[in-house]
Amino acid sequence: MVARIRHVTLAIDGGTPVRETRWPAYDNGDAYVADEDIAAAVAALRSRRYFRYDSRPHEATETGALEAALCRYFGAGHALGCASGTTALALGLLALDLPPQSDVLCPAFTFAATPSAIVLAGHRPVVVECDDDLQFDLTDLRNRVAAGARAIVVVHMRGFAADMPAVLAIADEFGVPVVEDAVPALGVRLHGRALGTWGRVGAFSTQSDKALNTGEGGFLLTDDPTLYARALVCSGAYESRMARHFVDPPDLDDLSLPLFSWRMDEIRAALARAQLTRLPGRLEAHRRNYERIAAALADQPDVTVRRPVAPGAYLGEALLLQLPDAAAACWFSRALRAEGIGVRAFGDPDDVNVRAFWNWRFLFPDRAAVRAAYPASTAAVGRTVDIPLSANLTEHDCTQLVAAVGKVAAALPGRYR
Ligand SMILES: Cc1ncc(COP(=O)(O)O)c(C=O)c1O
Structure with a gap:
């Protein structure tokens, strides 16, 4: 009887939490890194050659070799190692050569880095409403493309593929380019x-x-050699590099474009x-953990x-x-956090989320004005909670997560108002 009461009393009400140890996440020290990754970074350090553009042939550099490996892995024509995801996105936008201060669309549900990259590239971010599934x-x-936007940034937010055929159909109808913010979905496939x-x-x-995971870093992919050349120059491949x-x-005149020095260094490239x-x-x-949890x-x-x-079109992270x-x-997020699960509600006013x-x-x-201007996105983002799923989750972690969600959900009716 005591055990039953201990089980059903929510931790937020003083009961025993489902989990007593910290929920694994990289910022709790949980990193998916193996000894061979560390050895590769140490070898790059020992080489004493940290800058990608030195006297070695391109393919003998760590960054050049990484770019070739990325092309093979993704089936892309060109890859460019960069300083971060934000700079990769900004380079992609800069390389489109749009008129300055163009309207560039992005979804309401994304990380602040997406509109920030649009600003960095000298354009105006214009947010598009999202639907109940947090997609465009x-x-x-x-309507916003028809109103004159010059490009679309689509985001595969939290590892979930956007509906690329639908987005590309609209973009093609109006002849505007699509840039993918694939930052949260590295390695995910949609329709193969x-x-x-x-x-x-x-x-x-x-x-x-x-x-x-290289601490900081990023890369871009494209099949367009002219766009690639422009991105390269802006990234800092000057003086014939x-x-x-x-x-x-x-x-391409490499002094006709601004140079931003957003290159990747050799140590990060070796690690990546x-x-x-x-x-x-x-x-x-990720997939194994996610499928186990989502099915339960x-x-x-x-x-x-x-x-x-589409079935399986997510990372599972x-x-x-x-x-x-x-x-x-x-x-729900507060009660679940009390049960020992790392969870955040995107709309929690006491836990401001970017x-x-x-x-x-x-x-x-004006916070109230933008919420009123985007009612569907405000509702969809506001009712969503987010739980990071480490690649190192054990079966026991997954079981505890499911148990904690079930425990809190059972108490939900009537509790939150
Ligand atoms: C959707 C999205 N875009 C861009 C970025 C920026 O990536 P970085 O931190 O490498 O600049 C992030 C970062 O998490 C992100 O979630």
Whole structure:
């Protein structure tokens, strides 16, 4: 009897938490790095050659070898190692050569780095409403392209593929380029094709909580040699260094573009290249954990697992649960956190989240006004909670997560208002 009471009393009400140890996440020290990755980085350090553009032939550098490996892995024509995901995205936008201060669309549900990269590239971010599944609202997208936007940045947010065929159909109808922010979805495929290779250019990050972890870093992919050459120059491949990346270099004046020094260094490239060989194993671990958890939560009343655009079109590194409304999501996340699960509600006013667009004061000084202007996105983002799923989760971690969600969800009706 005592055991039963201990089990059902929520931890937020003083009961025993389902889990007493910290929820694994990279910032709790949980990193998916093997000895061979560390050995590769140490070898790069010992080489004493940290800058990619030195006297070695391009293919003998760590960064050149990483770029070749990325092209093979993703089936892309060109890859460019960069300083971060944000700079990869900005380079992709700069290389499109749009008129300054063009309107560039991005979804309401994204990380603040997406509109920030648009600003960095000298353009105006214009946010598009999202639907109940946290994807672009395609009617709003079409209307805003028709109103004169010059490019679309699509985001595979929290590892979930965007509906690329639908987005590309709208973009093609109006002749605007699509840039993919594939930062959260490194290695994910949609209909058999890698995310980040659907648009004109795809941007990725290798920051610590991504599927390749070099601390900081990123890369872009494109099949367009002219766009690649422009991105290279802007990244800092000046004084003929851009030409090293081509057998037959395009004719481009490398002083006609600004130089930003957003290059990748040799130590990060060595680390990323070693990790790339183990990426399939990591993706498999994410998928295994995610499928186990999502299947167990499929019939949970009042708590819905985010729907992918196609079966399996997600990374599985984040579990997004949708509650009836924002008040329910806030209460649910607090109660679940008390049970020992690392969870955040995007709309929790006491835990300001950079993935909630109304918090982007650099774009929207009036929080209430932007929420009113984007009612569907405000509701959809506000009712969602986010749980990071490490590649190192054990079966026991997954079982505890499911038990904790079930325990809190059972108490949900009537509790959160
Ligand atoms: C959707 C999205 N885009 C861009 C970025 C920026 O990547 P980085 O931190 O490497 O600049 C992030 C970072 O998490 C992200 O989530």
